[in-house]
Amino acid sequence: GAVVSQHPSWVICKSGTSVKIECRSLDFQATTMFWYRQFPKQSLMLMATSNEGSKATYEQGVEKDKFLINHASLTLSTLTVTSAHPEDSSFYICSAPGPTGLSEKLFFGSGTQLSVL
Amino acid sequence: GESVGLHLPTLSVQEGDNSIINCAYSNSASDYFIWYKQESGKGPQFIIDIRSNMDKRQGQRVTVLLNKTVKHLSLQIAATQPGDSAVYFCAENTNTGKLIFGQGTTLQVKP
Numbered sequence: 678g679a680v681v682s683q684h685p686s687w688v689i690c691k692s693g694t695s696v697k698i699e700c701r702s703l704d705f706q707a708t709t710m711f712w713y714r715q716f717p718k719q720s721l722m723l724m725a726t727s728n729e730g731s732k733a734t735y736e737q738g739v740e741k742d743k744f745l746i747n748h749a750s751l752t753l754s755t756l757t758v759t760s761a762h763p764e765d766s767s768f769y770i771c772s773a774p775g776p777t778g779l780s781e782k783l784f785f786g787s788g789t790q791l792s793v794l
Numbered sequence: 795g796e797s798v799g800l801h802l803p804t805l806s807v808q809e810g811d812n813s814i815i816n817c818a819y820s821n822s823a824s825d826y827f828i829w830y831k832q833e834s835g836k837g838p839q840f841i842i843d844i845r846s847n848m849d850k851r852q853g854q855r856v857t858v859l860l861n862k863t864v865k866h867l868s869l870q871i872a873a874t875q876p877g878d879s880a881v882y883f884c885a886e887n888t889n890t891g892k893l894i895f896g897q898g899t900t901l902q903v904k905p
Contacts (some may be wrong), residue, residue, distance in 0.1 A: 683837070711893070720883060721838070721895045770837050782828070783835035783893055 679705050679775035684785025690761055691794055698756045698789045700771030705775035706751035710784065713743075715768040727754040761793045813871040815886035815899045823864065826884040827890045828893070831857060832881045841869070841882075845853040871901075879903045 680703040690696050700710055708729045725746055728733040733746035743765075745757040749771040758765055768790050772783040807813045825846040825887040830838035831863070844851045844858045844867075853857050867884050883894045 681837075713895075718898075720897045723892060723894070726892075768835075772837075782840070782843065784840070785830075788835070788837045790835065 679703075679773070679791060681771065681773050681784045685789060687790040687792070688697065689792045689794065692762050693760055694754050695757055695759045696761055696791060698758075698771070700754045700756070700767055700773075702752045702773050705742055705773075705776040707754075707775075709774060710748065710754040711748065711772045712754075712756050714771045715788075717768075717774060718778050721770060724756075727756075729754075730786055734764040750767060758791065761791070763793045766793045776778075778784040802883075803897070804900045804902065804903060807874050808904050809874060809876060811823045811874055813869075813874045813878070814886075815844050815869045815871075815882050815901065817849070817867040817869075817896050819865050819867060819884070819896075821886060821888050821894075822862075823889045825889075826887040827858070827860060827867050828887070829867075830883045830895075832876075832882075832883060832898075835888060838883060839866060854857060874903050876903050 681705050688696055696769045710727040712724045715721045716725050719758045723736050724739045724765055727746045727748040729748045735741050743759055745759060748754045768788050770788040772785045772787055775784045818842055828843040829841040831839045831841050842856050844854045844860050844884050849860050855872045859868045871878055873885050879902055881898045881900050883898045
């Protein structure tokens with residue numbers, strides 16, 4: 678199946694700093710990628726849809742200026758958590774539709790555990 | 795807003811028994827459903843899917859049942875193994891093209 682690589686797998690940072698998370702489609706191109714956030718013992722919540730060559734689409738309640746998304750190429754999307762605070766600590770997961778491009782069937786990265794001190 | 799929910803947060807079964815995980819969805823316009831398995835600290839892994847024009851689909855040891863009348867989805871795992879221990883999510887693809895996840899059920903397999 679399609680492989681989505683996410684890096685780093687975990688990061689610890691100080692409050693006020695920014696953290697960048699990368700999501701790569703390894704063996705296929707992805708014009709669209711999705712970013713999810715997951716708090717402990719909770720479900721995945723869609724944060725935003727990343728679109729190659731255009732602006733990301735954010736879900737209601739997600740701050741655009743805090744969670745910067747860049748989809749610079751057909752294989753790479755990045756999520757930057759700016760001025761991170763402890764309440765931003767969470768598990769962030771990216772996904773992509775896979776070679777068929779069907780957004781209904783997503784392949785997920787391994788996730789990034791962010792801990793803000 | 796629209797949501798997909800699960801009835802039970804935790805399911806504990808004996809190794810070798812069959813497991814049934816349930817899910818209720820609320821968006822009657824959803825036409826595609828997926829079950830994902832998530833192990834601790836990892837991303838979700840695709841298990842099986844079903845379209846709304848079907849009521850049953852079988853995989854290797856898993857079966858998904860869809861009841862559109864009551865908007866209910868279930869995942870059956872036959873001969874549950876310790877490696878099946880994980881959190882299971884149902885997800886629905888809405889007519890907006892987005893995947894909405896349910897709350898999740900933790901499956902614990904006792905040896």
